Every structure is written in C-alpha cells, then in structure tokens.
Amino acid sequence: MNFQSFYNSIRFPNWKKKIFPYVFFSLALLLFGTVIYLFSRSSLETSYELNAITEGVSINTGNNSELIWFFENAKLISNQTKDSYFSGSLKFNDSTTITIKRVSLGLCAISIRNTVNTSVGTLHYDAYKKRLGKSIHIVLDSIQYRSHQGSTIVFPLNKINGFISTPSPVAQETDMNVPILREGKVSLLNTSFNKKTVYQAGEYILHTGDQFKLKERISPYYGFLTINENPCMNLNYKVAGSKGYIQSPGGLIHSAESTLLHKLQNDIFYQWLSLVFGVLVVIASLFGAVNDVKDMFK
Numbered sequence: 428m429n430f431q432s433f434y435n436s437i438r439f440p441n442w443k444k445k446i447f448p449y450v451f452f453s454l455a456l457l458l459f460g461t462v463i464y465l466f467s468r469s470s471l472e473t474s475y476e477l478n479a480i481t482e483g484v485s486i487n488t489g490n491n492s493e494l495i496w497f498f499e500n501a502k503l504i505s506n507q508t509k510d511s512y513f514s515g516s517l518k519f520n521d522s523t524t525i526t527i528k529r530v531s532l533g534l535c536a537i538s539i540r541n542t543v544n545t546s547v548g549t550l551h552y553d554a555y556k557k558r559l560g561k562s563i564h565i566v567l568d569s570i571q572y573r574s575h576q577g578s579t580i581v582f583p584l585n586k587i588n589g590f591i592s593t594p595s596p597v598a599q600e601t602d603m604n605v606p607i608l609r610e611g612k613v614s615l616l617n618t619s620f621n622k623k624t625v626y627q628a629g630e631y632i633l634h635t636g637d638q639f640k641l642k643e644r645i646s647p648y649y650g651f652l653t654i655n656e657n658p659c660m661n662l663n664y665k666v667a668g669s670k671g672y673i674q675s676p677g678g679l680i681h682s683a684e685s686t687l688l689h690k691l692q693n694d695i696f697y698q699w700l701s702l703v704f705g706v707l708v709v710i711a712s713l714f715g716a717v718n719d720v721k722d723m724f725k
Contacts, residue, residue, distance in 0.1 A: 472618075472645055472667055473685040479593060479611025479633060479662045484652065486525040487542070487589030494519040496582050503550075504564040515552025517559075522589075523547045528606050531658045535567040535580070567654070574656035584664055587648035590641075591664055596676040597636045607636050609659055613671070617685050628685040631673060639683065642670040 488494050497516045504510050519525070522542045529535040539547045541561045550557045567580065584591065593608045611633035633639060650664025671683040 472669055473628060473671075474616040474618075474665055474667050475639075475641060475671055475683075476614040476616060476665045477611065477639060477650075477662065478614075479639075480609040480657075480659050481593050481606070481611070481662050482530045482609065482659045483526070483528045483594040483606030484660065484662055485590075485592045486527075486584070486587060487591075488519050488521060488523045488525075489588030489590070489647075490521050491586070491588060492519050492521045492523070493586045494584075498565065498567070499578070502566040502568070504566065505560060506562070513550070513552050515550055517548050517550050519548040520546055524589075527652070527660065529570075529654060529660050530604055530606055532571065535570060535654055535660075537565040537567070539563050539565065570654060571656055580654040582652040582654075584648055584650040584652060587664075590644075591648050591650075591662075591666075592640065593638050593662065596638050596674055596678075608633060608638060609635055611637075611639075611662075613639050613673070613683055615683070615685050629683070631683045633673065634675070636676040638674045640672055640674065641666060641668045642672065644668045 495516055495518045499514045500512055501514070502510060502512050519539075520541060522545075524540050524542055526538045526540075527535065528537075539562070541547045544561050546558050547561060547563055548559055550559055570580070573580070594606045597605065597607055613631045613633065614627060615629040615631075617628040631639075644666060646667035648664045648666045650662070653661040653663075655661075669684065672680055673683050674680045
C-alpha cells in the first residue's frame, strides 16, 4: 500500500483532513518548545581537565584546606630559623599561596606565603611539629639524581578551593628566566541529561606561552603535580565550572566553554527529541502536500 492509498483509507471528514497537518505542526512546535525549555533548565556545568607541561604554577589553598605535601631532603629557607635540610610533611593553612618554578632541568624553587598574614602551615618531621611563619621558601635540588634513584616528586592537589594558575603569557619581560607554559591541552567533559553518561564536549590545545583560566569555578580542584627527570613540571587537574578562557601571548583571548550546541551534538536524549521533532515536521509537510494535490484535481 502506497502513501496515497493509506491517506485515502483514513475516513476523516474533509475539515479534519484540512487541520490534520496543523495538528502535526502544533505537536512539532510543542516539542521544539519543550527542547528549548529543557535547554534553558539544563546545566552547562563542565568538567575541565587540564594536562600541561609548565615551568611554573601558582596554587592558592582557599578555605577549608586539606592540602598536605611530603618533602624529602628539601632545603627550608625561613626568616625564623637558619637554612636547613629536612624531610617531613607540611600541612598548609587556608589562604596560602604556593608558587612553584622549575625552568628546564633546573632545581625546583617553591615560595609559600600566607595572604592573611598568618602561618603558612605546620611542618611535621622527626616526631616534631613546628608552626611556620607567614612566608617561607623550599628548594628541591638534585632532581635528576632523585629520578635515577627511583624517586619521583608528586604533590597531590586535593580539594583546592582557591585557584590553580599557570604562568601569564609572555609580554615585555625584563627577566630572561620567566617561567612559561610549554604545552598542554584542556578537555571539556559534560554530563548527559539523565546524568548516566559523560561525553567530551570539546578539546583545546595549549601552545607555548598560553594560559588557561577559569572564570566561574563550581567545584574544588583535584589533581597532582609531578616533577621528575623530564624538563619542567607536569600539571594535571580537574575542576567543574561554567566558563573558561585561554589567553595567548599578544593579548589574544578566546573562550573555552561548553555550549547548548555541544549538548545537541553529543547528548542522546536531545538527539532523540530532535529526531522526533523532524519526523513530525516531515509528516505534517507530507499530509499538507497531499491535501494540496488532491484539491488541485477536484
């Protein structure tokens, strides 16, 4: 049975046949409105995953800090005591900024400062506990030797409620040893409408000298920083947010964020809604066309 025979077999009064296409169009518009409503209600929260090789990184612990780093044979430079080597763990206080610099294969220099003029944290070593001042420096040297002995330096980034930032893009610098980001990428991950699947909503390549920043952070940062026999440092973290951007040398800025189009392209729920919407439009168009043809031959 062809479509014309099927249509003729429907015993509708003539006025009902006239409005039949409009019913389909109305259903299609209703479905389209539903999609737009769900889009507007749907969260654009995105999980940003950064993987980068960088010569520098700044970390602010923020509030409710749970950050603890272990140091082995590290040099402590402080105004309170003379320089000395130590092995132990440092629990960071809130509102503490940690700036780490390692250019190429050089030593690792860590500057730690509390932004509210209190202690940067408490140092635990050799069964002793010492409250540190508001500003200290730690140096890790012989990194190549450590790596050859099977020791890799790993600093966890647990529940960072402040920020994590790579070096600013190169401008008119006066210091030839200014740290920069060497290379990296930012992956964007979104959750489907039913919260059961995760899909990649985009990927951005970071070139030498670029800087990624998050404007609107939703979750804490989680990840780790690795220092080994390779040049610079490996920075890896995940954070949920809604807006991010990449700034390149020269001041060029472009956004790195998930859009509604990404949801339509990747979320199976919205794909099915779009398919049903398209089918309703096609059916309504076919019925309308057949009606017009029949009216021509009456």
